Amino acid sequence: MSGYEVEIIKPEEKDRLIDEEYRENFSYGRKANLSGMCIKLLTNVEEFKEMWEDNFKSMNEDVRPHGRIFALKTGREETQVLYEPVSKTCFLLDCDYYGYVKSLALAVSGDFLEEYHSIHSRYSVHGAAVDYKGVGTAIIAPSGVGKTTQAYGLILEEDVRLIADDWFYTIIVGNGLDVQASEKNCYIRVDIASDIEEYKELLKGVSLDSYGRAVTNVRRVLGEAAMKENTTLRNVIHLKRDPEDDRILRKVETDEAMRYILKNNFCNPHRLITDSRKRKLRKEFFEKLYERTTVYMVNTTATIQENLEQIKDIALER
Template sequence: MLDNYITEVKGRVDSEKDISVAVRNDLVRLAEARLSDSFERYHWNANIHGIIIRLYTNSAHLYAFWAENWYPAPRTHTVLPHAVMYAVTGVNGREPKAHYNHETKTAVFINTEYYGQCKSWALGMAADILETQHNVHSIHGSCAIVGGKGVLIIAPTGTGKSTHTWGLMQLPDGKIHSDDWVFLQYKKGLAMADISERKFYLRTDMVKSFPVMEEMLKKCKCENVEGGDFTAFANSRAILDPEWIAGPDKFVEKAVIKAVILLRRDKDSPAEVKLNAIDAIKILQEGKYQVLAGAGGKTGEFKTESYYNPYLLIRRTELQNGFFTELFESASCHILNTGIESVEQTQVRIRQIAAKA
C-alpha cells in the first residue's frame, strides 16, 4: 500500500515575512498552546549546511517528511538551534498562513500541512544566516555533473529543473548532485557547490519522462498522490533517496560549476540565448515567470520573483547580485525557452552547452 498523505492545503499559503518580535511572541504562544492540547507533539533538529533548524509540530505528516528530508542534527541539551519553526494545525478561527521574524529567526505556520512551503522556508531561514555570516550563496536550482563539470539549472518551480537534471544524469559520464537547492561558495575563481538535503522532495509526475521512477516512488513517502496515480495532480510529491535513482556512484555531494542554464516558458522568446553577466543578472533580478501548480498564485498568470527564488525570506539585492557576478566570472550562462520546444529538444541544447563548458 502506498505511503501517501493527502493534505487539506495543497500549495503555498499567504505569508508575512517581516513580522515584529511582539507579533512573533504572540504567534509562538498560540502555537505552544495548541501543542499543549494533546500528547501529539513532535520536534526534530535538522542540519542544513551546518545551520540547525528545529521543527515543533503537531502534524505527524510534517514531522515524518522533515525527518526524512534533512540530515539530522544532534538532539541534546548542549546543541541549540540557530532557528526555530513552529507548524501547527487545528487552530480555530485562523486562516492558513505563514509568518517569519528575521530578528529571532522564527517561522510560524498556522493550519497548513503542505510540506513544500515548510521545506522552502527552512532553506530560506538557513540562507538568512549563511549568506551574511558565512558568505554562502543560496540558489533555487538543480545541479548535475557531466564529464566532471557542474551544470546548474536555475528556474521557477515546475519549469523542468528536475527533469533536465535527471536527463543529464542519463549520460554515461553524468551524475546527479541536487534537485532543488544549491549552496555555493566562491574560492580562487571557482564556484563550489554543496548539496542542501539528504533526500529529494520532488514532483511525482516526473514519471511521465522517467517511467522507471514509478517503482521507486511506490517505496517512498508521498504527498497528495490522487488515487495511486503519480500524474493525476500536478503538485503531488515524494521524498526520494538520490542514491536510489541510479546507484550511489551516480550521486555526488560536491561540484564545480562551469555552466549555468536559466529556463523560461513563453511563446515569444528565442529557444536559446547566450547571456553575459550583466544581462543574466538583470533577468534573474526581475525573475518573471508563469505560475504553475503549487507555486502560489493563480495558475497560468505571470508574476515576478527575484532570482526565481521564493525561498529567500530576506531580500538582499546588492549581496545577491554580487554573488551572481562571481558565479558568472567562472561559468557560462544561457537562457532556454521551454515554451516553444519539447523536453527532448531542450535537453539536447543543455547537453550541447555542457559539452562546451
C-alpha cells in the first residue's frame, strides 16, 4: 500500500499554489514521454530530476503536458499529496522517495487515459509484463506478493524480453490487446540480487538512494534484446499467498478474476481518484482484459524458484 493519502483540490487552489506559494521552488523541469503522453516533472530536488531522466524517455519540449507532477521540498515534516483532476496536476510535497514520484507520474497518466476515449483508447495497469516470441504475459498482483521478482526471473530465459516490471499500458484492438512499456529503465530494489543471483552484476557501480533502490538498465547484464517496447497480450497471471490452498497453479474464469481484482483494489495503490465513476471505468476495462486473455492464479506459498517454474510453463507456452 502507498504511504500517503490523496487530497483532491480545486483549480483555484492549484493556481494559488503554483503562482504564489511555490513559485520560487521550481529548480528543474523535465518532460517524459509515457506511451505518447507528456508528463512534466517540476522539482527542487536534484536527485529526483536525475532519476527521472534515467527512468523515462524524454519528450520534445514543444509538446504541451497532458499532466504535471510538482515534487517539492518545502520544509514540512510530513509527506503530502494533492491532486487537481481538471488539469491533471499533482503535488508531492516533502517526500524523499523517488518511487512515489515515478508512481504518481504514472498515476496521472492513468487518470488522463481513463478520461480520453477513442477507438484506440489506452489503459494504465499496475503490473509486470514480458514477451516471449511475440506472445505477452502480464503478472498483476498486490504489492509485495512477488510480481517483479517473477518478471526478472522470466527474462533470464532465452527469447523472453521485459516490457515492464511495474506498470504498463494497454490498447484494446478488436479482440486483441497490445501492451506497451511505460519506462525506459527500471527502478529496482537492491535485494533483487539476493532473490536472483544473476542480478548481482546489475547493481555494481550503481548509486542507491536512501531506500536501497536505483534506476538501472537491465540491458547492461542481459544485452540489448532484454527489453522490448510492446507485445500482444495473451496471458494474465494473478498471484496470491494462501497457505490453506494446496494448488500452486490453475486457470480461472472471468468472474473469479473480477472478484480478485476488485477485492485487491485493482492491484494499484497509486490511484489518484477512487470514486464510484472511476471504479466503474476500471471494472469495465478489466472485464475486457479478461475476456481477451487466458487468466491464471498462482499461489506463491512455494519457493520463488518453484513458482517461477509454474509461471514459465505459462509464459513460455511449455
